[in-house]
Amino acid sequence: MSSLTQSGTATSGAKEDGKAPARQKNLSRIGLAVAVIAVLGLIAAPFFVYPVFIMTVLCFALFATAFNLLLGYVGLLSFGHAAFFGGAAYFTAHAVKVWGLEPLSAIIFGAAGAGLMGLVVGVVAIRRQGIYFAMVTLALSQMIFFIFLQVPFTHGEDGIQGVPRGDLLWLIDLNRPLNIYYFVLVLFLAGFYAVWRIVHSPFGHVLQAIRENENRAISLGYRVDRYKLAAFVMSATIAGMAGSMKAIVLQIATLTDVAWQMSGEVVLMTLLGGMGTIFGPSIGAALVITMQNYFATSNVPVTVIIGVIFVLCVLLFRRGIVGEAIRLMKR
C-alpha cells in the first residue's frame, strides 16, 4: 500500500534527516499561508467570477476532499463514491421540493442519508482489500444506480428538476446570488475543516498507519476493520453533504450524479490534484470542472480528454500537482 501515496507524511519526512522537522514546520507554514489566501480569494471571488461556477467547483472540491480521506489517508480506492454524492442530492432535492424542508436541514438530511448508505456499502466492501475493494464498491454503486433508476421518487431519466433554493433558516433568501454563495462557502469550509481535523486527529494517524502497513496495525491491537468502516462512513457523509449542496446550487438531481462515470471523475480530480494532500483534491476539482466547462461548447469529446489525463497522470505524474509541489519544496 505504501507505494500508493508517495507524498511524504509528517512521520516519514522526519525520519529522513535531522533538518526535516524544521522543513516540515516551514511546509505547514506555507500550507497555512495558502489556506488564508485561498479563503480570502474565495470571499472576494463572487465579485469577479460567475458565482454558480465557483459554487459548482466548491461542491466538487468538497466531494473530492471527502473521497481523498479514503484514498489518500486509508489507501482505499472507492470506485463507487458517486452513489453517496448523487444519492444525497436526490434526498435533499426531494426533501426541499416535496416536503418543503428548510435548505440547511435538507442538506443535513441528505448527508445523513448518504452516511447510512455508506454504512451499508462499507460493511460489505471492507471485507476485501486493494483492487477487490475498488471492484466491490463499483459493483455496489451500480446496484444503487439501478435502484435509483427504478424507485418512483427520483423520476427516472428526468431526475428531480426545478428544486427551490428556499430560505435559509426561514430568514435568508437563497435566491439572491451572494446569499447562497456565502452559504455554500461556509458549508464547504466546514466540510473541509472536518476532513482536516479527522486527518490530524489520533484517529487519522491510525488510518494512515493502516495505509502504510495494515498487518502491523492489526498486530498493534487496532481493530482495523472498525477504523476502515468509520472512515468510509465519514467519507460517504461528507461526499453526501457535497451532493446535497450541489442539488441546492444547481437545483437539479439526476442519474448523472449517481452514475459510475461520476465516480471516475472524482478519482481523477484527486489523482490530478494529488492524493494524500489536503489541498490537492480541491485543485484537481477546480481544474476538471473548468476543463469540462471549457470543452462543453467545443466539438472535442470531454470523456476522451478525461481519459487522456487519467492515462498521463498514472504514467507520468502520480503525485499530482500538489504532491509534485511539495516534493520540489522539500528539496
Add this chain to the structure above:
Amino acid sequence: MTMIFGIALPALLGQLLIGFINGSFYALLSLGLAVIFGLLRVINFAHGAQYMLGAFTAYLLLVHTGIGFWPALVVAPLIVAAISALIERTMLSRLYDLDHLYGLLFTFGLALIIEGTFRWYYGAAGQPYATPQLLSGGTNLGFMFLPNYRGFVVVASIVICLAVWLLIEKTRLGAYLRAATENPQLVQAFGVNVPLLLTLTYALGAGLAGLAGVLAAPIYQVSPLMGSNLIIIVFAVVVIGGMGSIGGAIITGYVLGILEGLTKVFYPEASNIVVFVIMAIVLMLRPAGLFGKEI
C-alpha cells in the same frame, strides 16, 4: 399450456435461454479478466472497451471491406489483441512494479478514451449487424423455438472456454504461464522470456474480449457503450467466483447468467441488481469468493 410456479413454460425457457446467452458472455469476459489478472495482477478495466472494439471491428470490416462474419470471427480478435499488445508493451508494462491500483486506473482511462472516441465518431446509437446466413432462422425443439445463431453462441462459448482452459492447464505454454504466476523471477531465471509472456497474456485476454464482441454483434447491436455497463456486472461475477481459478470464473459466469434470467421471470424489477445482491451475500459469507483461495 404447461405451467411451472404459475409461469408459462415457454416464457420460462425463453428467459432461461437469454440467461444462458448472457451467461456465455459473462463467462467469456470473466475468463479473459481472470487470465490477465492471474499473471499481470492487473484488473483490466478496458475489458468492456475491448469487447466493444471486437464488435466494432467486425462491423467496420463488413461495411468498408465487405469481410463477413466468419473471417471477422478470426480477424477482429487478432486486431484487438495486436492493439492491446502494443498498449501493454508501451504503457501498461511500466506500471507492474507499482501498486496494483495504478493498473486499474490506467485501464480505466484507456476505456474512457476508446469508448469516448467511438461515441464521438459514431454516436451513441447502435448499428445493426446481420446474423450470418448459415445460421439464420431457427429450430423448433418441440418445447421451444431456438434461433440457430443463439444456439451457436452457446456452443461456441463453451468450446472457447474449454479450449482456453486446456491451453492453460495442459500445454507447455500454459505451464510457463502458471509457473510465472507463482514466481516470475524464477521462471525468468530458467530462460523463459517473461516480459513476452506478459504481453502475450494480455493480448490473449483482450483477444478473448474481442472474440466475445464479435459473437455479440448479431445479438445485441454494435454500439460504443455496449461494454461499459457489462464490464461492471463481469467485475461482480469475478468477485463472486474469486480470481483463483480459470474454471471458477467460467462456471460462475454461466450460473449468474442463468440466475439473472430466472429473476427476469419471477421478479423482473430485481433483474438488474440480482448479480450485485448475490455478490454482497457471497462477500459476507465467503469474502474470498466461491472458488477463491486467498486470505
